[in-house]
Amino acid sequence: MNILLTTISLDSRKGGGTAERTRRLSAHLASKGHPCEIVTIEDGDLAEKLRERAIQVYATGSLRLRFTVPFINPFRLAQSVRKADVIHILGYWNLLSIATAFLATRLGKPYAFSAAGEFVGLDRPRSIARLFHVLLGKRVIRDASLLIAVTPLERSQILERFRLSADSVIVIPNGVEEHAEAVSDLPAVSGAPYVLFVGRLAEVKGPDLLVEAFADVASEYRDVRLVMAGPDFGMRSSLETFVRERQLGDRVIFTGHLGEIERNDAYRRALLLAVPSRAEAMSLVALEAGVAGTPVLLTDQCGFDEVESIGGGLVVPATVQGLRGGLRSMLVNRQSLGAKGQALQTYVRGKFTWPSIVDRLISHFHGMVANHRD
Known part of the structure; x- marks a missing residue:
């Protein structure tokens, strides 16, 4: 055919x-x-x-x-x-x-x-x-x-x-594809533990919501960074200005677009993936994180609410308040993140x-x- x-x-x-x-x-x-x-x-x-x-x-x-x-x-x-x-x-x-x-x-x-x-x-x-x-x-x-x-x-x-x-x-x-483990040479996402965002720096993807939510909890989790991985669609300059105004220094890292190997490696190393989208049919990055065994915090506008019901992460409103509460819930109990990642991985491998x-x-x-x- x-x-x-x-x-x-x-x-x-x-x-x-x-x-x-x-x-x-x-x-x-x-x-x-x-x-x-x-x-x-x-x-x-x-x-x-x-x-x-x-x-x-x-x-x-x-x-x-x-x-x-x-x-x-x-x-x-x-x-x-x-x-x-x-x-x-x-x-x-x-x-x-x-x-x-x-x-x-x-x-x-x-x-x-x-x-x-x-x-x-x-x-x-x-x-x-x-x-x-x-x-x-x-x-x-x-x-x-x-x-x-x-x-x-x-x-x-x-x-x-x-x-x-x-x-x-x-x-x-x-x-999603299942990838063999490969380590990339990406210094920006090595070392300190981090929350990961993957996507376009565009309003529909909600990076501004996530950066503001992270800024509100950054003092509570001083060892955690936020890695913003994705190409600029008009928001990077304003996001970087906000980071400077909140005196976050190197706590928020903008990597630009990541290739497939670097992106998969970033998923594996992350504490969790955050998907703050204002509107999404179904979050592909959440699936990619899941197959890598990484838990997910995503909004209720991402078309993947099963994440929470199967124990693979949290689903929150697409607001600064919702994401702030989600970050606190997941970061305060880091020892549970591995089990959440495994639950999501099993689910994604079985269905997607x-x-x-x-x-x-x-x-x-x-x-x-x-x-x-x-």
Whole structure:
């Protein structure tokens, strides 16, 4: 079965969890004998890794106006759509998804569509977003053979929002790889114990909430640092200013983007991972920490509340107060963190490794193709 996947970016610095999800899906689909091609707007390091595995990548390039306009060659994209037996479209608010869905419908190809949490933008849409949804987005949703949610909560929200039949929306969660231990040469995260943040320094990820919460408890845990690992999306300067104003010195460390080896090593060495997101479909970094055996403190906006019920960490409100209380609860009883990490590791390994997730997706793809032929 030939499979075409689309996503906005295959740059690990900018594409975040959706880029990593596309990379892992395509790699595991190909390893199971299903040739894959990926169409993306933005090329990057993840694209190069896929090309090294003989997975074809077509990067359109783009022009940035008020929004990103991809340089789509319609004949080139149509060629990819024709060759595919089934198509997986990831991401809602972009013109590549619209163009791919349009061509798939015109050429009689079934497609699965995943917004990956982006339907939250319909809650309080700006005028241009409302226009996009009415003129373009609704058709993508209507013509999809299958909608893919990342969590059961997202599935129920999709069913309620669009009044769809229950069998039209399935859950395919984020997944993780199990990595052999590797020690990186990253002095910033060695030595003192630390709380780890991994993600873009952008408002939606809540780094400001975490830094302020840590500043409030820093005097209580003088040996603990906060490591902020991730690329700057406009907030680093204000965060560093806040750190200076609170006289935290080297207690808060900004590492910038970490590569895969450094990131996995940072997870293993951390006391805990903090995920302060204001909105998230399902936290991929929480899964990555879990498979490394590191407990997690995350907000109730991350789509992974099971963390607390299985004893792998805490779930708190997405506020400074919530995170401050969570940090105190976990740091005051450090001897329990190892057991929490082991509980989360067992849970993640049992439910969220890519090979089993991809097997389920392939089964649904076969069903899509069979139903489309009927």
